[in-house]
Amino acid sequence: MNFEELYKTDLHCHLDGSNLLSTCVEIINQQKIVTKHWSLSDIEQNKITAEFLGHIVHARTDMKDLLEYLRAFDVTCACMQTEENLVRVVTETIQQASIQNILHLELRYAPSLHTQNNLSQHQVQQIVSQAAHNASVKYNVSVTIIICTMKLFSPSSPENTETFSLYKNTYPVPIAYDQAGPKLFQFSDFKEQIEQINVPITLHAGESSGAEAVRQAVNVGALRIGHGVRSQESVEVMRLIKEQKTVLEMCPTSNTQTNVFGRISKTLEDYPLKKYLDFGIRVTVNTDNPMISQCTVASELKLLTEKLHLEPVDILLILNFGFDAAFNPNAEEKEKLRLKAFKWNAKCLSKYDLQIEDKFHDRMKLFK
Numbered sequence: 090m091n092f093e094e095l096y097k098t099d100l101h102c103h104l105d106g107s108n109l110l111s112t113c114v115e116i117i118n119q120q121k122i123v124t125k126h127w128s129l130s131d132i133e134q135n136k137i138t139a140e141f142l143g144h145i146v147h148a149r150t151d152m153k154d155l156l157e158y159l160r161a162f163d164v165t166c167a168c169m170q171t172e173e174n175l176v177r178v179v180t181e182t183i184q185q186a187s188i189q190n191i192l193h194l195e196l197r198y199a200p201s202l203h204t205q206n207n208l209s210q211h212q213v214q215q216i217v218s219q220a221a222h223n224a225s226v227k228y229n230v231s232v233t234i235i236i237c238t239m240k241l242f243s244p245s246s247p248e249n250t251e252t253f254s255l256y257k258n259t260y261p262v263p264i265a266y267d268q269a270g271p272k273l274f275q276f277s278d279f280k281e282q283i284e285q286i287n288v289p290i291t292l293h294a295g296e297s298s299g300a301e302a303v304r305q306a307v308n309v310g311a312l313r314i315g316h317g318v319r320s321q322e323s324v325e326v327m328r329l330i331k332e333q334k335t336v337l338e339m340c341p342t343s344n345t346q347t348n349v350f351g352r353i354s355k356t357l358e359d360y361p362l363k364k365y366l367d368f369g370i371r372v373t374v375n376t377d378n379p380m381i382s383q384c385t386v387a388s389e390l391k392l393l394t395e396k397l398h399l400e401p402v403d404i405l406l407i408l409n410f411g412f413d414a415a416f417n418p419n420a421e422e423k424e425k426l427r428l429k430a431f432k433w434n435a436k437c438l439s440k441y442d443l444q445i446e447d448k449f450h451d452r453m454k455l456f457k
């Protein structure tokens with residue numbers, strides 16, 4: 090199957106995991122940005138090459154722990170502390186999406202991680218949303234920004250308090266809510282703050298945390314779950330997300346790389362995506378961190394098709410759930426995009442299965 094030509098969504102994509110490696114190299118050398126991984130003299134001796142940085146930021150399946158995966162963000166975030174750099178990273182990420190036939194992209198990031206150069210979180214969010222709007226128009230990609238609070242900080246910390254205040258404003262692109270980062274606090278700790286947010290909610294759960302976290306995320310109002318790969322640890326939780334029509338944002342390659350507790354298979358042969366789909370759970374396929382994990386939505390779909398023997402109709406269902414689950418408050422615009430993608434994808438995939446549309450409508454009965 091030709092996955093490049095299909096119209097896709099990427100609903101789970103961290104902005105600070107999407108920077109082009111070549112852009113990081115350029116920014117670090119031109120702006121002489123130092124992190125704990127290299128010194129100023131390394132820069133002056135031209136040591137910061139793509140190969141050097143690749144060793145730090147590219148994830149591998151043999152990484153020993155989550156901390157090793159997370160060190161990439163030291164580098165990417167260091168390159169995103171000024172207006173100029175933020176605009177560049179946002180613009181290039183949306184341009185890449187356009188090249189890959191991603192018609193709807195949801196970029197998530199934590200404004201609190203971009204204030205090292207004296208920008209306030211409010212300024213960061215203004216810069217990011219305006220750049221996203223401009224690139225969205227230029228490259229014809231529908232974009233939503235998911236603003237993340239950090240689980241690292243307490244709900245009432247100055248960092249999270251400032252982030253929570255951002256949801257009261259309006260921006261040139263739609264916004265949504267997520268929590269990111271290594272887990273210290275529970276969803277229930279954030280209940281009061283989350284209840285006051287008037288934007289759609291997705292939450293990271295069922296990745297480093299188990300099925301119980303997925304249940305808690307649904308209970309505090311998550312419409313979508315970031316990853317949710319470990320939902321299978323409880324049939325009750327699987328039933329809950331099926332009944333609630335909760336959408337899973339699955340990120341296969343990332344899951345094999347960050348598998349710190351040995352709870353997710355590294356080979357993907359028993360990755361539960363097909364199992365969820367056959368159970369009646371709405372699943373989507375996403376990148377998580379395209380630069381760090383070195384993947385695209387097309388490469389992830391190809392990989393899953395090979396490992397799980399997905400059929401063309403499975404691909405059509407997955408892509409359709411992506412457009413259907415998009416956080417776009419303009420329902421008419423959203424439906425128009427879903428239909429456009431459905432028609433094109435059904436046409437492309439009918440090359441491999443002439444009955445694909447009939448099969449699609451038949452399979453959709455399971456998700457009603």
Ligand SMILES: [Zn+2]
Nearest residue numbers: 103293315377
């Ligand atoms: Zn994520």
